[in-house]
Amino acid sequence: MSFAKSFAKSSTKPRDVQTAYIAAETIAMRSRSWNRLRFEVEYGLEKGTTANSFLIQGNLQALIDPPGETFTEIYLRELMLRTNILDISYVILGHVNQNRIETLKALLAKNDRLTFICTNPGAIALRQGLGENIKIQTVRGEETLDLGKGHTLKFIPTSTPRHPDALCTYDPKAQILYTDKLFAAHLCGDQIFDEGWSQLLSDRRYYFDSTMVNQVRQVEAALDKLADIPASFYAPAHGPMLRYGLNELVKLYRQWCDNQKQQNISVALLFASAYGNTTTLANAIAKGITKAGVAVELINCENAEPEEIKAAIEKSSGFLIGSPTLGGHLPTQVQTALGIVLSTASKSYQTGVFGSYGWSGEAVDIIAGKLKDAGYILAFEPIRVKFTPTEATLQLCEETGTDFAQNLKRLKKVRTTLNPGSTVEQAVGRIIGSMSVLTVKRGEISTAMLASWVSQASFNPPGLTISVAKDRAVESYLYEGDRFVLNILEQGKQLHKYFMKKYAPGEDRFQDVKIESTEGGLILTDCLAYLECQVAQRMECGDHWLIYATAQNGKVLKTNSLTEIHHRKTASNY
Numbered sequence: 001m002s003f004a005k006s007f008a009k010s011s012t013k014p015r016d017v018q019t020a021y022i023a024a025e026t027i028a029m030r031s032r033s034w035n036r037l038r039f040e041v042e043y044g045l046e047k048g049t050t051a052n053s054f055l056i057q058g059n060l061q062a063l064i065d066p067p068g069e070t071f072t073e074i075y076l077r078e079l080m081l082r083t084n085i086l087d088i089s090y091v092i093l094g095h096v097n098q099n100r101i102e103t104l105k106a107l108l109a110k111n112d113r114l115t116f117i118c119t120n121p122g123a124i125a126l127r128q129g130l131g132e133n134i135k136i137q138t139v140r141g142e143e144t145l146d147l148g149k150g151h152t153l154k155f156i157p158t159s160t161p162r163h164p165d166a167l168c169t170y171d172p173k174a175q176i177l178y179t180d181k182l183f184a185a186h187l188c189g190d191q192i193f194d195e196g197w198s199q200l201l202s203d204r205r206y207y208f209d210s211t212m213v214n215q216v217r218q219v220e221a222a223l224d225k226l227a228d229i230p231a232s233f234y235a236p237a238h239g240p241m242l243r244y245g246l247n248e249l250v251k252l253y254r255q256w257c258d259n260q261k262q263q264n265i266s267v268a269l270l271f272a273s274a275y276g277n278t279t280t281l282a283n284a285i286a287k288g289i290t291k292a293g294v295a296v297e298l299i300n301c302e303n304a305e306p307e308e309i310k311a312a313i314e315k316s317s318g319f320l321i322g323s324p325t326l327g328g329h330l331p332t333q334v335q336t337a338l339g340i341v342l343s344t345a346s347k348s349y350q351t352g353v354f355g356s357y358g359w360s361g362e363a364v365d366i367i368a369g370k371l372k373d374a375g376y377i378l379a380f381e382p383i384r385v386k387f388t389p390t391e392a393t394l395q396l397c398e399e400t401g402t403d404f405a406q407n408l409k410r411l412k413k414v415r416t417t418l419n420p421g422s423t424v425e426q427a428v429g430r431i432i433g434s435m436s437v438l439t440v441k442r443g444e445i446s447t448a449m450l451a452s453w454v455s456q457a458s459f460n461p462p463g464l465t466i467s468v469a470k471d472r473a474v475e476s477y478l479y480e481g482d483r484f485v486l487n488i489l490e491q492g493k494q495l496h497k498y499f500m501k502k503y504a505p506g507e508d509r510f511q512d513v514k515i516e517s518t519e520g521g522l523i524l525t526d527c528l529a530y531l532e533c534q535v536a537q538r539m540e541c542g543d544h545w546l547i548y549a550t551a552q553n554g555k556v557l558k559t560n561s562l563t564e565i566h567h568r569k570t571a572s573n574y
């Protein structure tokens with residue numbers, strides 16, 4: 001079985017905790033969830049995930065990152081097979097999320113002498129969840145903790161807007177750097193290390209694009225801090241540990257950060273979130289913006305300094321504000337940030353507002369009202385989401401982000417096309433392809449894209465390539481293993497016209513055409529032929545993704561007609 005196949009999509013396997021010795025006196029405990037956990041963008045590849053925890057057994061024992069509450073029971077059962085919980089002195093938290101609190105409570109119930117080690121923002125969140133009477137050792141900089149037997153742990157805070165409390169830990173005895181969110185990936189399998197690491201790169205890239213790409217300044221600062229640490233492997237919070245592809249991935253992280261910094265348009269995305277719902281919306285919008293080749297600077301108002309907010313606004317061409325409603329209002333930190341924005345951003349800035357609420361949802365309206373009163377034009381209708389976003393709301397957020405970015409690019413008149421007069425362009429433009437409509441369907445969501453850069457790529461299995469622009473909505477559904485339908489259009493008919501217009505975020509692409517549902521996509525019943533395909537590989541090609549897919553099923557619906565061909569004079573547009 002190839003390595004990639006061991007990370008098959010969706011599974012009926014029950015959750016479990018996989019344990020293994022990974023170094024001297026060091027046990028990895030991987031809480032495995034084989035299916036998609038939540039709708040957040042970062043889980044979009046639907047390969048499940050692992051919540052990685054570690055037990056270091058020096059003369060004193062320390063536990064790193066116990067998992068969330070869905071694992072509390074089976075995790076503790078597994079932990080008790082390895083050690084006596086009363087012998088654990090420290091619990092080190094790479095970050096504190098509310099989800100973890102139940103497991104921490106269960107640990108405290110068995111050992112109330114535990115000391116927690118975390119950063120200052122982590123300590124605040126921890127006290128909110130566990131009360132004031134817990135023992136916390138707060139890490140500010142270069143502190144160490146001697147567990148004995150050579151395990152003198154070194155702590156490295158690596159704060160980001162998304163995880164202001166992020167903390168990495170280095171164990172010189174085992175030469176393991178516990179990197180928390182950095183270098184993680186959401187995928188579930190048996191492999192503890194990254195054998196076949198190159199096949200995992202698209203998962204790591206997806207995770208980076210979903211969680212890191214909009215905070216590259218802080219990611220680079222973290223990479224600088226970790227650069228000189230002589231680790232033989234990295235142990236992130238999710239997915240396999242990095243041993244074989246470590247140097248390569250560190251280089252790629254730098255490169256992905258660089259790519260982002262080279263974008264010449266940027267958006268400041270300011271938000272606050274008490275329970276994470278507005279953060280989820282912010283991440284989906286940010287993903288949509290970066291897909292369209294516009295940089296995003298994510299700013300968590302709860303931890304940002306006024307100068308930081310001002311600087312981000314000054315270098316941006318647009319800003320977005322996200323806020324929950326708490327007690328009928330917006331949190332003070334958002335109010336303060338709004339004041340800075342209003343006094344910094346010129347009225348020509350593109351803006352937008354979003355937020356999660358419970359029943360009345362005043363915050364979004366208050367912010368939108370203040371922006372309008374100040375003379376700003378909102379680029380989209382404020383997005384208000386009741387409590388936790390659904391998959392459909394997140395898709396709407398992503399598409400709104402892409403729309404927002406494309407609009408900014410139009411306003412800035414960024415030339416994305418090459419010189420239409422060049423001989424190369426004219427010659428490349430003579431390559432023809434079959435006019436097709438690619439459709440995907442996932443649950444309640446269905447979307448489509450007109451495609452003409454389509455070509456046969458293999459006989460056996462019957463395979464084809466399709467080039468998909470990075471800012472297409474459909475792109476998120478075209479990862480390895482994903483299914484779609486390719487509808488090949490008939491010459492002389494005008495079916496393509498329905499798919500050439502610009503769709504608003506969330507708009508139904510199929511309202512005027514006849515369709516039939518099949519696994520993974522929609523068949524346009526008036527097309528010439530259709531193919532039911534599965535993505536086998538995906539390759540980054542400049543501003544497009546090249547998708548190689550195999551056709552598993554298909555049919556010619558109009559046997560006496562010809563394929564519509566897309567003739568062009570230049571390669572500088574479709």
Ligand SMILES: Cc1cc2nc3c(=O)[nH]c(=O)nc-3n(C[C@H](O)[C@H](O)[C@H](O)COP(=O)(O)O)c2cc1C
Nearest residue numbers: 273274275276277278324327328357358359360361
């Ligand atoms: C203390 C508290 C006060 C709240 N007050 C309001 C309110 O006045 N109006 C409202 O619509 N929702 C209210 N909510 C619900 C939140 O807006 C809702 O939980 C939202 O999803 C929080 O977003 P967040 O996860 O980004 O913090 C309140 C929630 C809490 C815990």
